[in-house]
Amino acid sequence: MAEIILRTEHLCKNFGGLKATDDVSLDFERGRVHAILGPNGAGKTTLINLLSGELAPSSGRILFKDYDITDARPEKVARIGIGRSFQKTNILPGFSCLQNCWIGAQTCLPTSMRFIRPARHLREVHRRADYALDLCGLSGQRNRIAGTMSYGEQRQLEIAMMLATEPELLLLDEPLAGMGSEESQHVTALLRDLAREQTLILIEHDMDAVFSLADRITVMVDGAELETGSVEQIRNSKAVQDAYLGHDDEEVA
Ligand SMILES: Nc1ncnc2c1ncn2[C@@H]1O[C@H](COP(=O)(O)OP(=O)(O)OP(=O)(O)O)[C@@H](O)[C@H]1O
Numbered sequence: 200m201a202e203i204i205l206r207t208e209h210l211c212k213n214f215g216g217l218k219a220t221d222d223v224s225l226d227f228e229r230g231r232v233h234a235i236l237g238p239n240g241a242g243k244t245t246l247i248n249l250l251s252g253e254l255a256p257s258s259g260r261i262l263f264k265d266y267d268i269t270d271a272r273p274e275k276v277a278r279i280g281i282g283r284s285f286q287k288t289n290i291l292p293g294f295s296c297l298q299n300c301w302i303g304a305q306t307c308l309p310t311s312m313r314f315i316r317p318a319r320h321l322r323e324v325h326r327r328a329d330y331a332l333d334l335c336g337l338s339g340q341r342n343r344i345a346g347t348m349s350y351g352e353q354r355q356l357e358i359a360m361m362l363a364t365e366p367e368l369l370l371l372d373e374p375l376a377g378m379g380s381e382e383s384q385h386v387t388a389l390l391r392d393l394a395r396e397q398t399l400i401l402i403e404h405d406m407d408a409v410f411s412l413a414d415r416i417t418v419m420v421d422g423a424e425l426e427t428g429s430v431e432q433i434r435n436s437k438a439v440q441d442a443y444l445g446h447d448d449e450e451v452a
């Protein structure tokens with residue numbers, strides 16, 4: 200049985216009368232890719248925002264390894280090893296790829312590193328940035344100004360910025376959104392490489408990518424967990440098919 204790296208217990212988030220997250224209790228295993236599917240407005244991004252500290256839950260608990268991070272702020276969550284990417288690109292377009300990764304690495308160095316000599320601190324920032332660019336196949340573009348790259352490359356850079364924080368768990372909110380098929384295949388391959396070493400929680404509308412990457416899938420509807428299982432279980436689930444048929448007019452993730 201794999202270690203549970205992250206657990207939510209009866210997690211709820213209300214926006215006024217709307218239950219955007221409705222009593223969600225999930226276990227995420229270390230080393231696995233756990234995808235979250237659901238129609239538009241199902242509460243996928245809200246769940247990621249709760250896990251990353253961007254939003255505070257209305258009730259329930261979030262446990263990362265042995266820590267209760269229910270009330271932790273985003274900087275603290277990032278520092279203890281949870282990295283996230285956003286549904287919309289979040290890079291600094293006027294800076295180079297390397298500088299963007301420096302910023303990622305810099306913001307997440309452990310508190311103890313802030314008291315050591317600046318030169319060593321800087322070396323560590325550079326090491327992490329180089330490592331992240333290398334992993335994402337962007338080493339050759341390190342000095343390129345981020346804003347001049349293609350949309351797909353910018354999304355790759357965003358993943359690199361997250362990796363520069365050397366997280367133990369990656370939260371990815373629609374990393375393939377808005378990409379053409381070639382770019383999307385490229386980033387899917389990158390995610391597959393990352394998945395060999397990392398734990399991923401992946402929100403993605405591209406079903407082919409989800410079915411090819413995920414070890415486990417949770418389907419959400421109206422803020423609640425509808426079903427969790429293997430790719431085969433979810434593909435064959437009557438409840439999931441009914442839920443999607445019930446959202447015929449919407450894009451399905
Ligand atoms: N800050 C907010 N204030 C009020 N309502 C919100 C807020 N954020 C999200 N919501 C609502 O919560 C529900 C869930 O939204 P969320 O963005 O989590 O859905 P999603 O599953 O990520 O959808 P999509 O696939 O379109 O990205 C929606 O009804 C949305 O309008």
Ligand SMILES: [Mg+2]
Nearest residue numbers: 243244245286
């Ligand atoms: Mg979303």
